[in-house]
Amino acid sequence: MNVFELAYTALINNSIKEKIDLVTKLNNYKNSNLLDYQSSCHIKSIADPGRPEKPDLVRFKSVPKRDKSDVGMIKTIHAICHIEFNAINLALDAVYRFRDMEDKFYQDWIRVAFEEVQHFILINDYLNKNNYKYGDFEAHNGLWKMTIDTDYDVLARMALVPRVLEARGLDATPKIQKRFKNSNFKPMVEILDVIFKDEIGHVKIGNYWFNRLCKQRNLDSMVVFDQLIERHIGEKLRGPFNIEGRKLANFSKTELEYLQGT
Numbered sequence: 001m002n003v004f005e006l007a008y009t010a011l012i013n014n015s016i017k018e019k020i021d022l023v024t025k026l027n028n029y030k031n032s033n034l035l036d037y038q039s040s041c042h043i044k045s046i047a048d049p050g051r052p053e054k055p056d057l058v059r060f061k062s063v064p065k066r067d068k069s070d071v072g073m074i075k076t077i078h079a080i081c082h083i084e085f086n087a088i089n090l091a092l093d094a095v096y097r098f099r100d101m102e103d104k105f106y107q108d109w110i111r112v113a114f115e116e117v118q119h120f121i122l123i124n125d126y127l128n129k130n131n132y133k134y135g136d137f138e139a140h141n142g143l144w145k146m147t148i149d150t151d152y153d154v155l156a157r158m159a160l161v162p163r164v165l166e167a168r169g170l171d172a173t174p175k176i177q178k179r180f181k182n183s184n185f186k187p188m189v190e191i192l193d194v195i196f197k198d199e200i201g202h203v204k205i206g207n208y209w210f211n212r213l214c215k216q217r218n219l220d221s222m223v224v225f226d227q228l229i230e231r232h233i234g235e236k237l238r239g240p241f242n243i244e245g246r247k248l249a250n251f252s253k254t255e256l257e258y259l260q261g262t
């Protein structure tokens, strides 16, 4: 079973159910040592990964500001659901796109894809309990952009996606949990606890591979990261940062000082 062919098939599949099944199979094959990690197929660029017809994707700015009413909170939950769905594709793309890495790289990102599937299910089930589902609201279309922007190099992908985008999720979670605590959607606090724990692992995986690649290429990780932030973000990363969460995800003391501008 070729890992790249299976990851590609899951990535481009538009059906939620089929994508979940394909990722689950991929994860099972990985656990049973049935995967072949030799690259055989050509790498295609993927402008749009597989996703269901709904939600309609709109430019970030045109998504109305979410309020604290029940529907406003449901919209927030829907936005998290969308992030989790995208995260499945993001992890699959990391598996599919970058060749000649150690087997562990693919195994790590398959694990991430599988955990993102669990997150998506958790949130979508909770939406269902409240008589909503993924696709009921518009969602923003910007989440895939950084994936395409970092297609050119696995080092850039590891720097920008797990270490910046996913790490921002760690920063934001406690604040969002606070909002849910004082709402009619308290079970979200616990759901986000589960997700947060896994996300720390995902950022950790990103840190591991980023640092490993820097070492292999004889690059100073701090300098490279700063250059990549300048190239892809164009400004300093903005806090507030969840320092404790980032520490758990293996950001070094030097990196945390860099983030805080000290």
Ligand SMILES: [Fe+2]
Binding pocket: 084, 087, 115, 116, 119, 195, 199
């Ligand atoms: Fe997730």
